[in-house]
Amino acid sequence: MISCVCRSLACFLLPLSLFGQNRIGTGEVQQLFNQLCASCHGENLEGGLGRSLITEDWIRINSELSFNDYVKQGSVDEGMPPFGDVLSHAQLRSLEIYIQEVRHKAERAGKTLVAESNGVYEAGGYRFRLETMVEGLAIPWSLAFLPDGALLITERSGALRVFREGELLPPVKGTPKVWKHGQGGLLEVALHPDYKDNGWIYIGLTSSGGERDGKAQGMTKVVRGRLQDNQWIDEELIFEVPFEWHRSAGVHFGTRFVFKDGYLFFGIGDRGAMEMAQDLSRPNGKIHRIHDDGRVPKDNPFRAESNAYPTIWAYGNRNPQGLDLHPQTGAIWESEHGPRGGDEINIIEVGNNYGWPVITHGINYNGKPIADATSAPGMEQPKHYWTPSIAVCGIDFYEGDRFPNWKYDLFAGGLASKELHRLQIEGQNVVSDGIILKDVGRVRDVASGPDGYLYVVLNGPDRIVRLVPVD
Ligand code: HEC
Known part of the structure; x- marks a missing residue:
């Protein structure tokens, strides 16, 4: 005593x-x-x-x-x-x-961040309505726009859906089998930049290579294929990791695609093994760069190191959940789930170490500290972070003309917070963070539509809406 x-x-x-x-x-x-x-x-x-x-x-x-x-x-x-x-x-x-x-x-508490009355929202300097585009989906994850005006939607359970002229078609036949496990399933979908000429559609999914120690093991995988009469055809494997790197955890699969200069960039989360994000011999906890046909670029930053996983472009990433190119600078912006506190927005540059789990602005969900440092030499600081976490998900730069003052602002969805954030960017910095939508569902993805509207993929209730300005 x-x-x-x-x-x-x-x-x-x-x-x-x-x-x-x-x-x-x-x-x-x-x-x-x-x-x-x-x-x-x-x-x-x-x-x-x-x-x-x-x-x-x-x-x-x-x-x-x-x-x-x-x-x-x-x-x-x-x-x-x-x-x-x-x-x-x-x-x-x-x-x-x-x-x-x-x-x-x-x-x-007691404060409405986004004003709403009679279905008209007011935020970010605009008044807008939410127009429901697609309903009847099950955990939609990602959205892409086909040139004929149709939408291409992934459902986490494994279905790829086309929504054309007001009709949600039955799941596309012949898409690859996914490993439905925890946060895994059918995740990302994106069109090749030359889709009009080559018809390639890329999907990111989780796939299991089999069992080890009596437990199914799996990992993030990328394939491409073409769509014909609601059939998936011409499938090609673009990226897959050897079975030895598959893991049983159902968390942190990453994905999201960015195409740039003939390359495909995507992330894989740490797969629940945080220390591996710093281990260059492992594919998890990394941002990868490959040629758009799957070949490994000769000049990837760690390729010369004998042990390193050859597709690594950057590392120390916990769970990349959003990726987009800045429409003016061409920089790759990324959003990343932190633990409890510490969701991040980063600019991804070659060879950089984003610090997870050595540095983080977050702590474990159970309240235990993870790292006692928020910064360290040789490790990048986020451009923006959220404490507490919003469970940041898909991100997108708005490129349309319907909301002129939002042009080139970065929109970021939050799952846990049920928020859509608008980040204003100056050069390499985030200069403001405002909430545009609140409590209309968990925001899984956001996308600037070719029609100039801002599309939002919501979970619970599962649907796709777009923001339409009202005078
Ligand atoms: C003996 C009284 C006292 C105790 C105990 C105390 N504080 Fe303070 N704290 C102050 C005063 C006084 C100020 C600054 C003057 C003011 O704003 O009133 C201050 C300021 C702060 C600020 C604001 C800093 C800023 O940038 O403006 C923080 C944060 C803070 N304290 C945290 C803590 C924490 C955490 C603890 C416990 C570990 C703590 N304080 C214990 C009296 C106290």
Whole structure:
């Protein structure tokens, strides 16, 4: 039993070493906050002696001074004590995320972010309606536009669907068998940039190479084929990894395609094995580059390294869920699921290490810290991140003319948050993040349509809608 007359802060803090782990959700971080911070900032973070941590902007903590450093060193003149001697890096990280989460909830409570009345929404400087385009789908995942005005839709269960002239056709016959496992299934669909001439349609799916230790194993795979009378024909294998790299986990398959200069770029998530994202001999946790016919480019960045997986273009990615080319700069922008907190928007460049799991702005879902660093030399910082996570999914640059002020803005869907975000970009930076849709469903994908409207793929209820401006 530790007993002490608590006059000094250090004495009061002594039992803290008993907190081996600080896990959000178990009450431990809240307890830590209540013990150390609530006396001045209030149990509900509403402020008291110190400022409210939820309703007021932070002043000292900014791009130069991190939360960790500020709380470590305090601001003695203003009455904020230093905690550097008593809190570990991991404890500080969990406190930061705890505060962000409470702050986020408070911001949302009772506040409608997107105004809606009689089916007219108002956000991002426009008034618009949601026009339901396709219903009767089961977990639609991705969307592509055929030149004749039809939509091509993947359903995670394995069906490729065509929606033409108001009619949802039965599943395309002859598409490859998918491994329906957890987050896996039929995922991405995209047309080759020269589709009009060559008819190639690319799909990303999960496929199982068989069992190991009594468990089915699988991995992300890419094929291309053509469509004729609602039949999948001429299939060619574009990318597949050897069975030894298949894994049993049902998570983090990545995909999403970008075509650029004759190459195909796509991501594979860490497949639930985070440390492998840093292992260049493994295909998971990476962004890959191959020729559009599947050949491995000779000049891929790690090809000269004997052990490296030859298609790797960049690494340290947890679970890439969105990929798009900036229409003006040609840069590849990526969205990536973080853990609890720490969803990211990155610009993918050759050979870069995006840091997972060595650095992250997130923590584990069970509240345990993952990494105690948010930055490190030689590892890229995201262009934008969300804490708490929105469960960021598909992304797309808007290229239409129906919402002129949105042109070349990056739209990003959130599954857990049920939000559609609009990010304004200047050069290489995200300069604003606004919410355009809220609570109309989990936003799986977003796509700028050739008709100039913005299309959104929603799960729950499963449907595809488009945003149509109203005067
Ligand atoms: C003895 C009172 C006291 C305690 C205990 C205390 N704070 Fe503070 N805190 C302050 C005061 C005072 C300020 C700055 C002046 C103000 O805004 O009122 C401040 C400011 C802050 C800020 C705002 C920084 C900014 O950029 O504006 C944060 C964040 C913060 N504290 C976090 C914490 C955390 C986390 C703990 C617990 C580990 C904690 N504080 C414990 C008094 C306290």
